[in-house]
Amino acid sequence: MTQKQRTSIGFIGAGNMAKAMIRGLIQSGFPANQILISAPNTQFLDNFTILSNNSALAKQVDVLIFAVKPDVLKSVILELKPLIQEKKPLMISIVAGISTDQIYHWLEDEKRVAPLIRAMPNTPALINQAITGVFTPTLLSATDLALSQQILSAIGSYIWLEKEAFLDIVTGLSGSGPAFIFYILEAMISQAIEMGLPEAIAKTLALKTCVGSANLALSSDKSLSLLTQQVTSKNGTTFAGLEQAKALKLAETLQSMIAASVNRAKEISTKTH
């Protein structure tokens, strides 16, 4: 028996993440007339008219994307429960900190019949360069798998995770990561300005160094340590900077920054259970 083709996507929530995903889908050729959006106060987004009623949206779509704040998800799920139980749409939740178990519990679907995916994208989604960690506790049909991958690749790239617990680490690493990178770059730029470089030049140099280094590491099979060694000659300029970083325990500081963020993600997940 062939699976019914799922073709229309409904976004519950029209905020930053929904916007990024919708723009990505359109840019990647997904038909705009197969995308529906609902949110209570927002009326328009780009060329879309936004529905104010989640149930009216859910009746018309095959895929539901939950893109609301965590404190709103329960009421959204409870409102849509009868429709979800009946239609069993493919569900994708990008809501931080709410487990698939919790969602199935609200749906009274302890047997996990409705297909559900949980994803943690990051803000480079706004320019189609997100990296998304994604997990599903269900065995997806080939159609649902292909469709979910099409949706995720519309905002960048994605990595499937074997365990849902990894999503807390993903949240602390790549979810919060853009802010950490901006923070580090800001410190580097401010020092260059302080020492006399014009701001615009300092900013361009730092940002392009970040992008270039990341692309070099991504395209190389060498380890990050080896790539570091390759620009570090004994008693040279890079050596001087790295020695200072070691003396001030910069690696440990950055590690504790990631740990604090991951621990907070775990705390938020536990609170919502």
Ligand SMILES: NC(=O)c1ccc[n+]([C@@H]2O[C@H](COP(=O)([O-])OP(=O)(O)OC[C@H]3O[C@@H](n4cnc5c(N)ncnc54)[C@H](OP(=O)(O)O)[C@@H]3O)[C@@H](O)[C@H]2O)c1
């Ligand atoms: N931003 C990130 O970097 C990021 C990364 C990964 C995951 N996430 C997750 O993505 C989710 C959305 O984040 P965001 O930054 O896009 O949030 P946001 O900009 O605050 O958007 C939330 C949207 O939800 C709508 N909404 C509120 N109550 C609703 C209801 N009862 N039914 C339907 N829609 C409702 C709001 O509509 P009105 O404005 O009309 O009230 C708004 O459009 C969050 O759970 C967040 O944890 C965000």
